[in-house]
Amino acid sequence: MDEAMDFFGVVKRQICNCSLGLNLSPDVEGILKMPMRELHMSIPVRMDDGSIRTFQGFRVQYNNARGPTKGGIRFHPDETINTIRGLAAIMTWKCALHDLPLGGAKGGVICNPKEFSEAELERLSRAYMQSICRFIGPDRDIPAPDVYTNPTVMAWMMDEYANVTGNTAFGVITGKPVSLGGSEGRHDATARGGWMAIREAAADLEMDLAGATVAVQGFGNAGYHAAFLGTAHYGAKIVAVSDSRGAISRPDGLDPEAVLAHKNETGSVIRFEGAETISNEELLELDVDILIPAALENAITMQNADRIRARIVAELANGPTTTEADEILYDHQIHIIPDFLCNGGGVIVSYFEMVQNFTMDHWPEAEVYRRLDEKITTAYRAVKDFSRTYAVPMRQAAYTIAVERVVKAMEYRGCV
DSSP states (O other): OOGGGOHHHHHHHHHHHHHHHHTOOHHHHHHHTSOSEEEEEEEEEEOTTSOEEEEEEEEEEEEOTTSSEEEEEEEETTOOHHHHHHHHHHHHHHHHHTTOSOEEEEEEEEOOGGGSOHHHHHHHHHHHHHHHGGGOBTTTEEEEEOTTOOHHHHHHHHHHHHHHHSOOOGGGOSSOOGGGTOOTTOTTHHHHHHHHHHHHHHHHTTOOOTTOEEEEEOOSHHHHHHHHHHHHTTOOEEEEEEETTEEEEOTTOOOHHHHHHHHHHHSSSTTOTTOEEEOHHHHHTSOOSEEEEOSOSOOBOTTTGGGOOOSEEEOOSSSOBOHHHHHHHHHTTOEEEOHHHHTTHHHHHHHHHHHHHHHTOOOOHHHHHHHHHHHHHHHHHHHHHHHHHHTOOHHHHHHHHHHHHHHHHHHHTTOO
């Protein structure tokens, strides 16, 4: 596979980019570029027609120097172990950058949940938990929702963990329904944290967010909430959105709630009344103030980076920009808010959920958002200050801060 399109390869190259500045030895760099532990599993599931299908699943626990590992579970037909490795590494840096006492992990199953009945999805979710339950726990590894998983899936998994271990541990899973120990504010935490980072970036660029034009690639949980919060809280104009079937554009602005209702009714955002249907590629290249990639990896590559015209690229997705594209955007003076800075709201509020579970407490939504704002703002300013002081791209600044924190923890623990 071309390393530019291999997400784990991209992540390892970013580690190399900050290795020299941190004076890391080849031994330490080698440790940082390899997962601590990987689980590979075959998951047999009885389908509604009586047949048994076997799915391949993974759980990668990347680094636990700063605390128990943390990361989501993805159900996707194009999932690969290398993507899971890269995402687990990103979770390690994300937790470190936002100064959470956690390491990084990620899990996934190669499947297409859109083809499942609810009963089949539940059986797969419980079977996956049966495969990993001996290796996770509130003080070992804490999963959460990710692509095509949600609070209902997390509830099934938490319940299955209790069935297998005999221990009802709410803190074994985050992103749960509020009535099962979930946190207020978790549903839109990724997008809300992203807009807090965008707010800080806009202030740096002296950009007025009221009326700013925004294109959102991806209209899942993060993408929808990014569009909704952009209009409802910041007065921005959402001029384009997309999903896996295509994109729509309307220069006068789209109503995210109306688009969501249309998607729920028809299965896609395309053919929304009053909007022009365009391709995902065309959406990325629109002349907008803010581009929010909120889908999957490798959306912006060296093939299209020259045509990106946004002033701010706010990466709500993990790894939407390849290394080569990153350099092109930087040369074009496009302000990138790197993924594990921009989309840290999800894991931050997941950490808040863990804290509430440990203390048997429940915080009001306003308190969750206040603490989230503090975390995102602190991290953004640290990255921006480092970027300015050392004249390096925002991504390199974020990686350097995060990797240094992980290495310090490894040194204190005597790992290196």
